[in-house]
Amino acid sequence: MQFQTVPTDAARDTPKLSLSLASTPEEVREVQRLRYKIFIENNGLSALANEEELDADEFDAHCDHLIVRDSSTLDAVGTYRVLGPSGMLKLGRCYSDGEFDLSRLAYLRGRMVEAGRACIHPDYRSGGVIMMLWAGLADYMRRNGCDYLAGCASISLTDGEENAASLYHALAKTHLSPAEYRVTPHLAFPTGEPEPRRQHQVPPLVKGYLRSGAWICGEPAWDQEFHCVDMFMLLPLANLDGRYARRYLTEKP
Numbered sequence: 001m002q003f004q005t006v007p008t009d010a011a012r013d014t015p016k017l018s019l020s021l022a023s024t025p026e027e028v029r030e031v032q033r034l035r036y037k038i039f040i041e042n043n044g045l046s047a048l049a050n051e052e053e054l055d056a057d058e059f060d061a062h063c064d065h066l067i068v069r070d071s072s073t074l075d076a077v078g079t080y081r082v083l084g085p086s087g088m089l090k091l092g093r094c095y096s097d098g099e100f101d102l103s104r105l106a107y108l109r110g111r112m113v114e115a116g117r118a119c120i121h122p123d124y125r126s127g128g129v130i131m132m133l134w135a136g137l138a139d140y141m142r143r144n145g146c147d148y149l150a151g152c153a154s155i156s157l158t159d160g161e162e163n164a165a166s167l168y169h170a171l172a173k174t175h176l177s178p179a180e181y182r183v184t185p186h187l188a189f190p191t192g193e194p195e196p197r198r199q200h201q202v203p204p205l206v207k208g209y210l211r212s213g214a215w216i217c218g219e220p221a222w223d224q225e226f227h228c229v230d231m232f233m234l235l236p237l238a239n240l241d242g243r244y245a246r247r248y249l250t251e252k253p
Contacts, residue, residue, distance in 0.1 A: 015124075019135070021136075022066075035079065042122075067079050077123070078120040080137060084146070094114045096114060100184060100185055101185075113146045115137055115149060120204075152231070152233070153206045157227050161189075165190075175214070181217050183218050206233075213235060
């Protein structure tokens with residue numbers, strides 16, 4: 001399956017962007033190189049460095065890869081990895097299974113898409129790229145007849161652990177899923193007791209999930225390899241806010 005590539009103005013003062021689905025091994029390596037620069041080089045994760053300079057794992061071959069390009073240079077400036085129900089069936093698991101016990105959600109897998117490895121070049125984080133990626137996700141779900149979007153949203157620990165803990169406690173008050181959708185981390189991140197009035201920063205990816213109507217499905221997991229905290233997010237399409245439903249579900253990439 002391949003999306004049609006259509007140039008789109010992200011904003012009046014930003015470059016024209018286009019959205020497509022990787023269709024060749026070369027394009028997959030292109031997004032793996034972008035992920036490497038953002039996840040590994042920019043975060044100084046020398047333990048994950050490799051000569052190929054690729055962020056790659058066993059899931060990539062079973063996933064589809066959304067790519068946003070700058071139409072003037074054709075450079076890949078954003079990507080999202082998408083694992084559909086058929087890929088989950090072949091693998092027997094999804095990426096989030098490695099961090100969470102998802103047994104309560106087993107009945108959703110045939111109607112669930114897992115999105116991950118969201119990555120945007122630092123020069124293109126004004127909002128246009130993430131909007132195109134979300135529109136691509138919505139279109140992918142529609143094409144595959146899926147009703148749920150799931151994935152791990154990361155919070156960096158580069159600036160310390162307090163922000164991640166504070167953010168979790170704040171979101172647990174306002175965006176916690178119903179009990180039947182709760183998951184359990186294999187390695188829980190110690191969040192401690194909530195501290196009143198502590199300020200926290202919300203990563204853009206988490207913000208995008210929340211604005212669209214997603215839940216956090218329980219306590220966060222500690223990803224020691226990537227030095228971050230992951231929250232399992234679940235977005236039923238039925239929850240999709242009306243403004244975003246019109247934007248994502250009526251615009252075809």
